[in-house]
Amino acid sequence: MRIVTIGGLILIIHILQSTLFNLIRINNIAPNFFVMIIVSFSLLRGSKEGAIMGLFAGILYDLSFGTTVGFAFSYMILGFLCGRLTPNFYRENFILPFVCTFLGDLFINSFIVIALILRGETNIIYFFKEIIVPEIIYTNALTIFVYQISYKINLKIEQVEKRTRNIF
Numbered sequence: 001m002r003i004v005t006i007g008g009l010i011l012i013i014h015i016l017q018s019t020l021f022n023l024i025r026i027n028n029i030a031p032n033f034f035v036m037i038i039v040s041f042s043l044l045r046g047s048k049e050g051a052i053m054g055l056f057a058g059i060l061y062d063l064s065f066g067t068t069v070g071f072a073f074s075y076m077i078l079g080f081l082c083g084r085l086t087p088n089f090y091r092e093n094f095i096l097p098f099v100c101t102f103l104g105d106l107f108i109n110s111f112i113v114i115a116l117i118l119r120g121e122t123n124i125i126y127f128f129k130e131i132i133v134p135e136i137i138y139t140n141a142l143t144i145f146v147y148q149i150s151y152k153i154n155l156k157i158e159q160v161e162k163r164t165r166n167i168f
Helices: 002-018 020-024 033-045 047-064 071-083 095-118 124-165
Strands: none
Touching (some): 033 095
């Protein structure tokens, strides 16, 4: 149940990221829903599931949008690091998802900046000012909604898991 739900969620986010979410662009900047969903489920489910979710979301991203490869690795690291905070985190607290999404989006975008530097792009300040900072702000603005939805989905998953364990 859990694997199917989370796998389906990754696939749905991927499809929406490439189609419907393009309609909510502001100044040609779209929020990064992969970062939001990976951070949310990593905080709710732990580092192992966060890393696995990040890996598969990153593979999907690399195969579909990948102008630069390596998102599978960076999303996996993001999921693992955010999941390490799970034991010290109250799930009802909405501040940590904001902080982790901010740092996570900055982390993911730093890989893009490194790729641009390696390709010889010299206008890094432009990318930070015009693309990366607005994307981080936009992604963080939507984090509360995505975290609340993720929290409810996780509660349903845990209820189903608890019922199936209590059968025996």
